[in-house]
Amino acid sequence: MPSPTSAPRPTLWVATTNRGKTREFKLLLSKRWRIRDLHALPKIPPIRETGATFLANAKIKALAVSRRLPGKLILSDDSGLVVPALGGRPGVRSARFSGPKATNESNRAKLLKLMTRLRGSFRRAYFQAVLVLARDGRVIGSTSGRVWGRITAIEQGMGGFGYDPIFQPRGFSKTFGELNSSIKNRISHRARACRMIQPLMSRAERS
Numbered sequence: 001m002p003s004p005t006s007a008p009r010p011t012l013w014v015a016t017t018n019r020g021k022t023r024e025f026k027l028l029l030s031k032r033w034r035i036r037d038l039h040a041l042p043k044i045p046p047i048r049e050t051g052a053t054f055l056a057n058a059k060i061k062a063l064a065v066s067r068r069l070p071g072k073l074i075l076s077d078d079s080g081l082v083v084p085a086l087g088g089r090p091g092v093r094s095a096r097f098s099g100p101k102a103t104n105e106s107n108r109a110k111l112l113k114l115m116t117r118l119r120g121s122f123r124r125a126y127f128q129a130v131l132v133l134a135r136d137g138r139v140i141g142s143t144s145g146r147v148w149g150r151i152t153a154i155e156q157g158m159g160g161f162g163y164d165p166i167f168q169p170r171g172f173s174k175t176f177g178e179l180n181s182s183i184k185n186r187i188s189h190r191a192r193a194c195r196m197i198q199p200l201m202s203r204a205e206r207s
Contacts, residue, residue: 009034010205013069015047015061015076018095020161025075027185028194033201044068054078054092054130055142062134070136073204075197079129079189081163083151085122086114094163108155108166115151123150127167129189131197133204141200145192160184 012033014025022037029035038044047064051057055078062076080094090097090111098106115123126148133140149169157165157177165177169187176184185191 015065058132062132066134083125127189129193131193143196145189
């Protein structure tokens with residue numbers, strides 16, 4: 001008798017060209033889903049993120065890609081770092097904080113410079129992630145996740161991406177840039193949002 005084989009994983013399209021995000025989604029979801037991102041779809045033009053909130057931008061991306069891929073399940077993420085003492089900056093502009101040609105390095109440098117004189121509770125910050133699931137130009141649902149911590153005085157660690165080397169999550173003595181990826185992907189904002197959206201994804205895949 002031939003041995004049973006497992007069913008192929010359904011494909012989940014992630015509306016991003018950010019390889020760091022794609023890498024995290026693969027770690028978080030690939031046991032159940034085959035993850036693909038916009039690098040596999042070079043003909044899709046850049047999506048302008050014009051929303052004033054993480055949710056608005058996540059919807060823009062999810063709907064734009066879902067209209068290009070009829071019948072496919074699309075997951076989008078809009079996320080960023082929020083520092084209350086800076087009026088919520090970088091916020092929705094986290095990826096472009098230091099200007100149109102921003103890099104991860106220039107964004108971190110700008111933030112650290114702005115926070116030079118801030119001490120104690122004024123260095124509190126949180127990462128926020130909002131996920132939106134869509135298909136055929138319609139939003140199926142959304143979830144969000146948040147993790148609190150503080151901004152360090154200097155960069156620490158080479159792991160992760162974005163602001164990870166200067167963000168120390170609450171309850172830990174290391175930054176996201178220093179923590180083992182298995183720990184980060186258990187406590188991060190994106191991990192929390194993913195845990196909440198997976199039941200919705202499973203129902204949508206079956207429908």
